[in-house]
Amino acid sequence: MTPIHADRPSRLLPLLALLLLVLGSGCDSMPDKRGLQYLNTDGFGNRYTGNAEEENWAAIGDSIAVIDEIHPEEVSGTFAIDVDGTVLLPVLGSVPVAGLTRSEIEALLLEKYSPYYPVVDIKVRIVNSRGKQYFIFGEVAQVGEQAFTGDLTIFQAVMRAVPNKDTSNLGRVRLIRADPKDPFIQTINLADLIERGDSTFNVHVQERDIIFVPATMLAELGYFLNTLLFPFTYVLSSISDALFTYDRLVYGAAYRGGIY
Numbered sequence: 678m679t680p681i682h683a684d685r686p687s688r689l690l691p692l693l694a695l696l697l698l699v700l701g702s703g704c705d706s707m708p709d710k711r712g713l714q715y716l717n718t719d720g721f722g723n724r725y726t727g728n729a730e731e732e733n734w735a736a737i738g739d740s741i742a743v744i745d746e747i748h749p750e751e752v753s754g755t756f757a758i759d760v761d762g763t764v765l766l767p768v769l770g771s772v773p774v775a776g777l778t779r780s781e782i783e784a785l786l787l788e789k790y791s792p793y794y795p796v797v798d799i800k801v802r803i804v805n806s807r808g809k810q811y812f813i814f815g816e817v818a819q820v821g822e823q824a825f826t827g828d829l830t831i832f833q834a835v836m837r838a839v840p841n842k843d844t845s846n847l848g849r850v851r852l853i854r855a856d857p858k859d860p861f862i863q864t865i866n867l868a869d870l871i872e873r874g875d876s877t878f879n880v881h882v883q884e885r886d887i888i889f890v891p892a893t894m895l896a897e898l899g900y901f902l903n904t905l906l907f908p909f910t911y912v913l914s915s916i917s918d919a920l921f922t923y924d925r926l927v928y929g930a931a932y933r934g935g936i937y
Contacts, residue, residue, distance in 0.1 A: 717857050721885045725762065725776035729809055729884055730827050732778045736808025737762060741774065741782060744800045745790075752790065752797070755804060768793055779803055811882055813838045815890035816845035825884040832867055832879050834888055844896035847871070852880065853887040 720726045727734030735741060737758055743766070745752040756764040762775030769789050774782050782801045790797045809825040817838035831852055840847060848868040854861040865878045882888070892900065 719857070721855050723885070726885075727776065727778065729806075729825070730881075732780065733803045733806075734776060734778045735774050735782060735803055736806070737775055738806075738808035739803055740805040742802040742804050743786065744802075745797055747796055747798050748794060751794075752799065757805075758808070809884040811884060811886045811888065813888040813890070815888075816841045816892050816896070817890050825882070829882045830879045831865055831882055831888060832870055832876075834882050835867060835890060838888075838890075840890055844892050846891045846893045846896075849891050851889040851891070852882070853889065854883070855885070855887060 725734070725736055727736075735758055737760055740755050740757045741764060742755045743753055751767055754767065756766060758764055758775055761773075763771045763773045766772050766786075769786075772785070772789065774785070777785065779801050783799055786799045786801065787797060790799065806826075807824070810822045811825050811829075811834065812822055813834060814820055817835070817840050819838040823834070823838070831850065835847070835850060848866045850865045850867050852861075852863045852865055863878075863880070865880070867879075869875050870879055
């Protein structure tokens with residue numbers, strides 16, 4: 678006589694296989710073929726990169742001033758770099774300049790204007806620079822994208838963002854230089870600079886750097902308790918608001934009716 682539970686393992690096998698299939702599909706984090714086309718493989722993810730402090734380069738949102746003293750009317754002017762990385766120049770039309778340094782743009786324009794003018798003396802300046810920024814997050818008043826103007830230390834960047842004197846942990850500030858192949862993260866003790874004057878780690882910020890000012894342990898505890906108690910405080914606040922509204926409606930109607 679076959680035991681009543683003898684065939685149970687065979688019945689469980691299909692269910693087990695289905696469970697493994699579901700778990701396997703949930704753990705599969707590899708992007709599909711189409712997703713691979715859009716992965717970032719170079720730098721921060723922007724199309725154009727450079728180091729403006731070595732030699733300024735043109736970014737989308739910047740403008741370039743083109744000066745030719747020989748042909749001031751025909752060539753000279755200030756031109757904005759469009760979203761596709763090009764500028765619309767007299768005679769030449771649309772010219773791609775985003776990602777090029779100032780000297781590279783000069784060489785490019787000299788080459789392109791040469792067929793139209795026997796002698797040209799072109800000088801280029803990058804002006805109205807709005808395409809370069811860094812980012813700061815955490816326990817500061819001014820969070821998010823900040824304009825990068827150059828010659829900026831991490832101490833200056835954090836002080837400009839106005840750290841919260843009660844919650845910011847200046848001893849554990851993180852400088853993040855994002856990259857898909859070689860990311861760089863450095864923890865910097867700005868409290869050491871303030872207390873002992875040691876500026877060893879007062880490093881220069883580069884465009885597209887990310888700065889994170891963490892909270893102190895006490896602040897983290899406070900945030901945790903606030904999150905933990907949020908459902909209860911939210912319900913109590915809603916009840917309080919509802920009672921206040923009810924009282925105002927009831928007593929307001931009674932007052933208007935002459936009862937009070």
